[in-house]
Amino acid sequence: MSTDLCRLALAVLQPGFEGTTAPDWLRRALGDGLGGAVLFARNLPSDTLVPQLRAENPDVIVAVDEEGGVVTRLEAHTGSSFPGNRALGVVDDVDLTERVAHQIGRLLAAADVTLDYAPSVDVNANPENPVIGVRSFGPTPDLVARHSAAYVRGLQAAGVAACAKHFPGHGDTITDSHLALPTVHADVDTLRARDLPPFRAAIAAGVRAVMCGHLLVPALDPDQPATLSRTVLTGLLRGELGFDGLLVTDAIEMKAVAARHSLGEIAVRALAAGVDAVCIGITDERGLHELRDAVVAAVRSGALPEERLAEAAGRVQSLAEWYGKQSRPAAAFEPGVGLEAARAALTTSGTATLVSAPVVVEVNTRLNQAVDSTAPTGLTAALDARLPGTTRVAMAPESGLPELDRNRPLVLVVHDSARHAWVRERIAQAVQARPDVIVVDTGIAAPAPAATFVSTHGISRASAEAAAEWLTTTREASG
Template identity: 55%
Template structure:
């Protein structure tokens, strides 16, 4: 009995790990029944390396679910060191061509499948209802529920056509939050009527379209459960998602080690409560990636079953859903196939660009000032972004400056560097970055001909400036912006972050 409980407990865990190869402890637990593993940027160096890593895991068991947090756009793990070949959701929503969204998702899915990844924690189906949302933003297709719904469906269809299971997130909707659940516990005080008309619309559409998995959000919604966040809420996961919406696929948690759960319940108790509420797989590993964490959670699940806090029937049901999804991915596997057509990604990024105001093509060396901003943990700080490197390749002699946030006030220095040159200022979510907004105001007061490139949410009025909105900071968005600035197609640009 103990061995069987251990195996069931391992089956419902999705742990991460450190390194570019599978450690011995991970391979051992995969052989013993671990149902899934989660990959992050720290595990990826190249497609060849990643394919070798997943092949090693499948030598232990061929039906292992290999998951990754690959949204394309700003949240990329496959191309963490150079930026994504695929624009993110906001760019696709700005174009509003579901065939294009489906093609992008298919291309990304092919990239994943050929590396042996068969489960993607994407797409983000959140309706970005709060412009100041610190964790969703450009990860959302937009603020219109119907637009988000149709593109979520297209993305699910495109991804799953490659044999990669889609996981729509973050149920029942993270778009109206003002707190990053990596750091705290958000609360959304919306009525059931508002949630039904706004946040739930994309999830209902995704369920109807056959999405294989749904990821829960670590947010409290008093309209359904005033006590527990959605990840731990039986009324939300079992009552709303399973019974009312009819979802029969896999329910997986957002990272159980995130502050919203870990700092409130602890990861062990949070794991047990999540499973009891209706979760089938527990994601852990964004920050915790060792054997001790896996053993802690395994033993917590086993103890909860023995003490009657979690029924063995519920645990067995969860493990069965993991196995069912694994069987689907094995049946539809497309490993070793052709990579995605990255020309589609660049074409999509080009179509997402919007220009306000007059724009004179940059033909002589310019000065590019990139005002950095703090990214959320999902995006990470390691992925390069910007326009300057591409413009400098296209127009030799162009200079690029990226001052730290503590040196934003050096307006005179940047004005001097731009003397006699076109000045381009690149920002990211300017509406939420007071320091960058203040520096830009100081620059514009002297140089009203400044061109602003917004690579985040293009909120607010351009105030008479020429503004280029890319709707995301993926590598292809940076290239598309440089093309817009120069007025010509730029071929053969070297990705930022590569040598």
């Protein structure tokens, strides 16, 4: 029983790790039955890593956060080839969303990835939300629901499992769950009308996985975060919504839950609540063994029924079997669909055209910890490809506008001006100092006083290329 129980415990764990090759401890664990592994930018790109994992366990669930837009792993060093959800919601063409998701799926399929922790189906109902924002398709449930379903269809048609997140909805929060426990204060009727429809739509579209969020929702469970709540996960998601696929946690080292319990206790409580796979963003051999041993001890003490653990391991295996049956052509299908979507998403005003190399001042809004990238917005590089000699100046949030060559065009790049009063102040200062400044907002934008304004509705290489193309194309004044 001991060996079988250890294998069951390992089967439900999805650890992250350091390095672009599989460490020896991870290989040993895979041979002993470890069910999954999650990849981050620190692990990629690597042509040998996934084959190393599958050599030890052909059925391993290889998972990755590849949302497109600002949250990308495979393209973290260059910026994503695809705009994110907010841009797709602005376009509001479900066929285009499905095509983008399908192309993302083909990119992942070529890398032999089983599970994409995407899409985010949260309704971004609170404009002050620090962690969802442009990762959401938008602020209304109908819009988010139809694009969530389209994204699931497109991704899974490429043979990669989709994962709707963050159940029961992270959109109406003002706290980043990486840092503390967010609370959703809405009543049950609001939750049902606003936050649950996108999950219902994703489930109806056949989504293979759902990720629960580290959220306290008092209207559903006043005592436990959703990750640890049987009422939320088994009662609502399994019972009422009828979801029978893989239920995975957000990373359990996030402070929303890790500040309350040890990682082993979180894993046990989550499994007891109805979770099937426990994601650990980063660990080592000792940490993995501690998690395994905590699960085994809980079964032996009766705190976690062995039948519940076996059910969870069975759902992990079911997803692996589904993946093994998929047809995944490696050739690119629509290599230009990302740029097409980014162009369609641009919101623009004004007629200024760049004909000489500008100075690009990027106001470095601090992005949330889900963004696994140090790459800037990419607009400087995109403009430099068209106007050689373009230069970039990084501007810290606490800094004022630097002294610049007044003989060169000025482009001010900001993020989420609708959310940050200080960003709006920087824009106003720039317009006062340089009335000819061109303002580009890469997030959720407020109306800008600039004569020429561009909103990309997200950060991606595709969005930067679309903006650079528009800014360097001659236009005639209207009227």
